[in-house]
Amino acid sequence: MTTSTPTLDQGLTDRLHGDIVEPGDPDYDEARKVFNAMHDRRPAIIVRPADAGDVIATVDLARDRGLPLAVRGGSHSVPGHGTCDDGVVLDLGRMRGIRVDPEKRTAWVEGGCTWADVDHATHAFGLATTGGVVSTTGVGGLTTGGGMGHLARRCGLACDNLVSVDLVTADGSFVTCTDEQNSDLMWAVRGGGGNFGVVTSFAFRLHPIADILGGPTFFPLDGDVIRRYRELVAEADDRLGAVFVVGLGPPVPFLPERWHGRPMCGVVTCWSGPQDEDDEIRDRVAALGPVLGRHVERMPYPVINTLFDELVPAGLYHYWKGAFTQGLPNGAVDALVEYGADTPSIQSVTVVFPIDGACHRVGPEETAFSYRDADYSIALSPTLTTREDCEAQKDWVRAFDRALAPHSMGGGYVNFMDSDDRDRVQANYRTNYGRLRELKRRHDPGNLFRLNHNIAP
Missing domain, CATH: 3.40.462.20 (Vanillyl-alcohol Oxidase; Chain A, domain 3)
Known part of the structure; x- marks a missing residue:
């Protein structure tokens, strides 16, 4: 009697609303491409989640199997952090919903959005916030790194306009972060990059700029x-x-x-x-x-x-x-x-x-x-x-x-x-490095989120 070797997606497919791409699939070569062609990598599996539940399932898979996990938004990462060899790519590109509240001047933006998506949605209300100078740039990578753009002198960095985020952490928890709730993680994602989890949704403060x-x-x-x-x-x-x-x-x-x-x-x-x-x-x-x-x-x-x-x-x-x-x-x-x-x-x-x-x-x-x-x-x-x-x-x-x-x-x-x-x-984090490292130890001691400019725990 022989037993088949379990595939990476075994058990994951039933948990997903999104889809999975693997080597041998017709769209695998297209799905593994990233913005910077210097990085030609072959992930074991590419997951394209439809919602936060899919993100949790994918984080659990990578952690439990001990696999590299690359998180991809707009895929503009110059070092190629949105892809990997022989690991899991979590491609957020299907999660591009946006809701704008013109009275509160707030936009809720899913983690796979680009700045073109945000600009289009907010401009309909005569509002804007600081975003990337290339419209195809992903909201997630730019914002969690700080976020420079044409409106920075007037409105601050993209991260300065964050009022909350929904975050999936290394243990698969889903947490909402604000200045009052999970404030340590809220502080960290305003410039700490992808070291602390997967942001599935951002809430941005908007400004009356048309x-x-x-x-x-x-x-x-x-x-x-x-x-x-x-x-x-x-x-x-x-x-x-x-x-x-x-x-x-x-x-x-x-x-x-x-x-x-x-x-x-x-x-x-x-x-x-x-x-x-x-x-x-x-x-x-x-x-x-x-x-x-x-x-x-x-x-x-x-x-x-x-x-x-x-x-x-x-x-x-x-x-x-x-x-x-x-x-x-x-x-x-x-x-x-x-x-x-x-x-x-x-x-x-x-x-x-x-x-x-x-x-x-x-x-x-x-x-x-x-x-x-x-x-x-x-x-x-x-x-x-x-x-x-x-x-x-x-x-x-x-x-x-x-x-x-x-x-x-x-x-x-x-x-x-x-x-x-x-x-x-x-040096990039200066006097904040010590606090970031302590938060990394607390929230990601196994360094699951390491394909980034990594703050090692």
Whole structure:
């Protein structure tokens, strides 16, 4: 008499409303893909839950079988944390429900939503909250890492606008977290990443923002432009979002063709103040240097978060580094100019996010995100169309990172860290690391949630 070897999904299928994809299934290869094509992994099973009950069942399976568990929202994780070899992928992409209460100015958002989903649902009521600058970014990864975006100076980080989360913890418990209930976990998910569980639902505070003045203004790559930019941000009303970019001129109609593919810099304006001040804002940004091209117009707020979408579609090859700075020291300006001149592709954009204003009105120990004294967060990324080209440009971004290091604050934003930055985890959380580690010991002593920028228990 022979006995068959139990399959991974044995017993799980009966507990699920969602579905399971395994090797050999017709859609397996498509289901295992993630945004960053550098990561070509083969999970043993991919679970696509329909609800929180399915999430609990999947967490139980991975824990009880001792399997790696990768949690995937929008799948934008640059280090590939949304996938794994020979383990369980929990793909939340089917859980994309949203409910907006316009009177309470609150949105309840399921864990598989993207920022395009949130922007669409909230804009119908003339409301918005800080979200990602690429609309396909997942809500979960961006928010639990901190969450930078065009509205950060006015509204704070995405995590600052969290009022509650529903969380499945490592022991399979379902808990609601607020500042009054399970407050330790609420504190931890505001910047502590995916270390503490699977967020199945977020509740966000919304703000009365419908239309904005938005779009890019391009200049020659010059240190004087960057120095004028830092003066503009230091003096500007918090309602002015002004993300700075360094890269190669994109092939857009409002930029002369002779500048396509040449090094340049630019400001992506997001003015959420009154329309009668639009001309003044355009002029202030244009005064940073010789304008090569611009497209700055009134638009619905959701549109500003789609401007990078075509530049970085899924399936490209990425490698990232990140840094925080106080002000933009002259040494950092020099590095942006020197290494920006060698940008390897149009998709490889260095992005400087201003995180002053409302971000500074939260204390460093009020959330797990501790860099409340940083004025800027810088993202460095060679993004190429082949793996070989991306590998070849890693030395460029590493040298760029080393050039910024003497002028930065030691740690960096966890969502800009790649897989070889594990030694920076403690620096990324600074004085909050000890508290996070103690919470990890308490809530996930077996480190089930380890496929992230891991805080080891």
